[in-house]
Amino acid sequence: MKYNDIILQTVTKFISFLIFLFAVYIFFNGHQEPGGGFIGGLMTSAALVLLLLAFDMETVRRALPIDYKIMTAIGLVFAVGTGVGSFFFSAPFLSQTFGYFHFPVLGELELTTTLAFDLGVYLVVIGTAMTIIQTIGEDN
């Protein structure tokens, strides 16, 4: 089926970046307030799905040559890895810790090991969602 989707494509070029930025914001927001890796990951995959809808699968694959299955695996490594880290400090499995660090531009920030875990969740969610969507999309 051929139809004119110039509006969708033009809008998508902006919107998908906005969604992605908002997803990143939500991801960092998640430590103390609503948000986090799961919802951030879902929003990012929503941005990617919008790209897939507006353009075709080949174009998106050329723009973002990512193997989503490997992405899932890397996310799992992050998530499990933060748990395993507690072995080296003889703390109970999955223990978390945090500290305050000074950054040049951003000023003082709180960094936690939960962030690494959440990053893992973020990657797993994108990886899984995109693997499913690509598999379904390829079938026709």
Next chain:
Amino acid sequence: MSNWLILPVLIPLIAGIVALFFPKHVTAQRVWAFITSMILIGVNIFLLTYILSNGIMTLELGGWEAPFGIVFVGDSLATLLTTTTALVALPIIYFSFSTIGVEREKYYYYSFFQFLIAGVSGAFLTGDIFNLFVCFEVLLLASYALIGHGGTKTQLKESFNYVIVNVVSSAFFVIGVAYLYAVTGTLNMAQLSERVSEAGSEPIITVIAILFLIVFGLKGALFPLYFWLPGSYSVPPTAIGAIFAALLTKVGIYSIFRTYSVIFNEETAVTHTILLVLSAVTMIIGVIGAIAYRDVKLILVYNVIVAVGFILFGVASLNSDAFVGAIYYLLHDIVIKAALFLIIGALITAAGTSKLSGMGGMIKHHPLLTWMFFISALALAGIPPLGGFPGKLMLVVGGAEAGHYIVVAVMMVASLLVLYSVIRIFLQGFLGEPMLTHAEQHGSIKAQMPPIVFLVALSAFMGFGAEIMYPFVESAAETLINPRAYVEAVLGGNS
């Protein structure tokens, strides 16, 4: 030290994740899966001996104290089961090398397999009922992937049933957990034990207990909730069927063990009577199926159901002899079902069919396989001194102590018929007139023999080494019959 308790879950989890990175390198996948399962066995045996000498071990995940956080509780029962799981996983992985097919191996077969083991071990170890649900979901997701793996037509048809049944029962599980939380205000099993006994004889507790019986009955294939099992266990490839038959129903049974001894141990009149009747009917239905079918895979699958009846009879009898028997039988059943499935898988490879009428005289070309089958058949039926005997003996003793003579009689008859159902395979399939000449054999089964021999030896050890096994099993039964020790180990001074 207490961090060691997470390793039975963590090792297969990491093994599965690492295997995701190189799906197309089949040899590397095999070597990696084999090595990690060896490590898993070692860690489990270490934990088992450590717990036997030092008492129940607990791990508060993330440092959150029980009852607020999630605890992992390693008592003898849990670690005996994780050890047996690891011991069964290794030979089945080895069996997969030659039977599962390169195509499946390239599509994350070993990763799913490892995730399944991680879920099963987690379900055995967790001390939190919601976490038990999570572990169930982990193992079920892996099993959904495995049952449909390869995507043949019959597999997809049966996996659809399997998924629907399990999704529904998981929904009931969450509902049951929600009720329990609403009534008691906690999800920690040790604290549940205290709160439920404080609540005493409130009828709502009995309702929740029966709701859980339905949920775990569905997972464990208890009558009348076994209908999904024959189809979904017989269609996937042998290695997958073997791990399902060995482990998945056992997780449901284990959950009944736990909930019915630690949590719902006050008002036993209604719940345990229901359990008693259902276990007797399960034996009868299972054995009828085992005799009626003439397809070797289905005969075995129905024997899985009979075993569920035997084991739960021990829980219904509710005394320490019966629990010893039930645990012993449970452990042996994990091993022997894996062994029999692998043997039948090899038999089908050699004969080229699963129909009993199409095979015969296998002893001529496969003597070792024949005798392995013969020993396993006797062990399954509980002929002394093989592995099934001590468990069955203690079940009978415990049942008689509790005064359930009728069910004991049913069990005896069912045992005989189980023996008949498998000996029929022996007489017709292995003895009898040879159907095929040597040249006509459908496939070599040489590579499939080591895991079979390993499992049969393990089963024999459980019979001949009953003296060595007994202290472990007795201490496992002790925590079931007297959950006080379990509660104190988890809550300590915080209760």
